[in-house]
Amino acid sequence: xxxxxxxxxxxxxxxxxxxxxxxxxxxxxxxxxxxxxxxxxxxxxxxxxxxxxxxxxxxxxxxxxxxxxxxxxxxxxxxxxxxxxxxxxxxxxxxxxxxxxxxxxxxxxxxxxxxxxxxxxxxxxxxxxxxxxxxxxxxxxxxxxxxxxxxxxxxxxxxxxxxxxxxxxxxxxxxxxxxxxxxxxxxxxxxxxxxxxxxxxxxxxxxxxxxxxxxxxxxxxxxxxxxxxxxxxxxxxxxxxxxxxxxxxxxxxxxxxxxxxxxxxxxxxxxxxxxxxxxxxxxxxxxxxxxxxxxxxxxxxxxxxxxxxxxxxxxxxxxxxxxxxxxxxxxxxxxxxxxxxxxxxxxxxxxxxxxxxxxxxxxxxxxxxxxxxxxxxxxxxxxxxxxxxxxxxxxxxxxxxxxxxxxxxxxxxxxxxxxxxxxxxxxxxxxxx
Numbered sequence: 001x002x003x004x005x006x007x008x009x010x011x012x013x014x015x016x017x018x019x020x021x022x023x024x025x026x027x028x029x030x031x032x033x034x035x036x037x038x039x040x041x042x043x044x045x046x047x048x049x050x051x052x053x054x055x056x057x058x059x060x061x062x063x064x065x066x067x068x069x070x071x072x073x074x075x076x077x078x079x080x081x082x083x084x085x086x087x088x089x090x091x092x093x094x095x096x097x098x099x100x101x102x103x104x105x106x107x108x109x110x111x112x113x114x115x116x117x118x119x120x121x122x123x124x125x126x127x128x129x130x131x132x133x134x135x136x137x138x139x140x141x142x143x144x145x146x147x148x149x150x151x152x153x154x155x156x157x158x159x160x161x162x163x164x165x166x167x168x169x170x171x172x173x174x175x176x177x178x179x180x181x182x183x184x185x186x187x188x189x190x191x192x193x194x195x196x197x198x199x200x201x202x203x204x205x206x207x208x209x210x211x212x213x214x215x216x217x218x219x220x221x222x223x224x225x226x227x228x229x230x231x232x233x234x235x236x237x238x239x240x241x242x243x244x245x246x247x248x249x250x251x252x253x254x255x256x257x258x259x260x261x262x263x264x265x266x267x268x269x270x271x272x273x274x275x276x277x278x279x280x281x282x283x284x285x286x287x288x289x290x291x292x293x294x295x296x297x298x299x300x301x302x303x304x305x306x307x308x309x310x311x312x313x314x315x316x317x318x319x320x321x322x323x324x325x326x327x328x329x330x331x332x333x334x335x336x337x338x339x340x341x342x343x344x345x346x347x348x349x350x351x352x353x354x355x356x357x358x359x360x361x362x363x364x365x366x367x368x369x370x371x372x373x374x375x376x377x378x379x380x381x382x383x384x385x386x387x388x389x390x391x392x393x394x395x396x397x398x399x400x401x402x403x404x405x406x407x408x409x410x411x412x413x414x415x416x417x418x419x420x421x422x423x424x425x426x427x428x429x430x431x432x433x
């Protein structure tokens with residue numbers, strides 16, 4: 001009963017921004033292009049796959065199919081519904097040993113390997129960020145004769161393009177390189193897949209309403225809602241430096257947003273719809289990472305996780321696109337604009353190989369080094385976006401950006417110090433008397 005009034009309150013908060021943005025004729029072509037309506041259609045499409053799947057899984061569990069089932073479909077149903085229910089420790093428990101082995105090797109090969117990882121991550125995700133902004137905020141086919149051209153509006157098709165290539169790359173990797181025996185029921189990937197689709201859709205869709213630098217800063221500051229949820233829901237306690245850095249991040253983001261110029265560069269105006277969509281991104285992305293952490297209790301590699309999540313992502317998105325009739329419309333747009341086709345393919349290539357670079361970097365150097373590289377990438381992405389697309393950043397806004405990244409690096413440093421001190425304490429022998 002409590003959930004119903006909360007849902008109505010959320011709807012009342014969101015709807016005014018939806019109708020206000022619907023009046024912007026330069027951005028929206030009609031009611032079907034209002035972001036909340038598009039989101040509703042997408043979720044409706046996913047529901048046509050999820051609901052029958054739920055009833056099938058419930059049916060097979062109710063009849064105890066694992067004991068009574070036979071025939072050609074038995075292995076498929078067993079893998080999808082039951083899997084290997086025995087859970088083991090995280091597969092990544094072996095990664096610290098691999099890192100210790102690599103740390104003991106000579107420094108020159110390690111430096112080369114670190115440069116390779118950093119260059120791969122920066123090239124993949126900087127290119128991805130530039131192309132993402134180009135695809136979502138600029139027109140295609142603009143000429144003096146034809147006029148301003150046309151914009152690509154279907155964020156879900158871009159999500160599908162990213163996922164189909166990531167599925168292909170991860171599938172080939174699983175075939176070419178030995179993987180552990182798979183244990184998780186396949187349907188469990190669908191939860192992370194659904195939230196991953198929605199977070200990616202929010203990420204693309206938000207660029208219709210806010211600037212790319214604002215989006216990057218908002219993503220960098222998601223530690224704040226994570227801490228709030230941890231405090232409220234899980235009753236977690238945090239160190240003083242965590243509160244300090246959270247306050248600094250809030251201060252920096254506020255400085256940037258409040259100093260954004262609305263006169264000369266309307267693309268930098270942060271609309272309420274953009275804030276709501278970014279909030280959705282943070283919520284869905286947080287759920288995805290937490291659910292994946294839970295799935296790693298089964299014995300699996302990161303690439304197997306990548307394959308399972310992207311398999312369901314392709315199923316959900318292509319089903320929804322076909323039901324809406326948007327799949328062939330997007331293909332027709334690609335046929336009309338070869339430049340868009342090239343951008344969409346390159347966007348997907350960067351996304352897929354970027355994920356592989358993430359897994360490789362963490363396995364070789366650990367999460368701390370990876371976090372430093374990606375934090376630097378976010379700072380460079382903001383500078384690159386301002387340079388290429390002419391976003392105006394005032395002196396106060398620039399100071400706000402600097403404060404955010406200073407706080408992020410302080411978090412990395414403090415966390416590494418705490419981890420080292422705890423490891424040192426654990427390794428100290430206790431003398432018995």
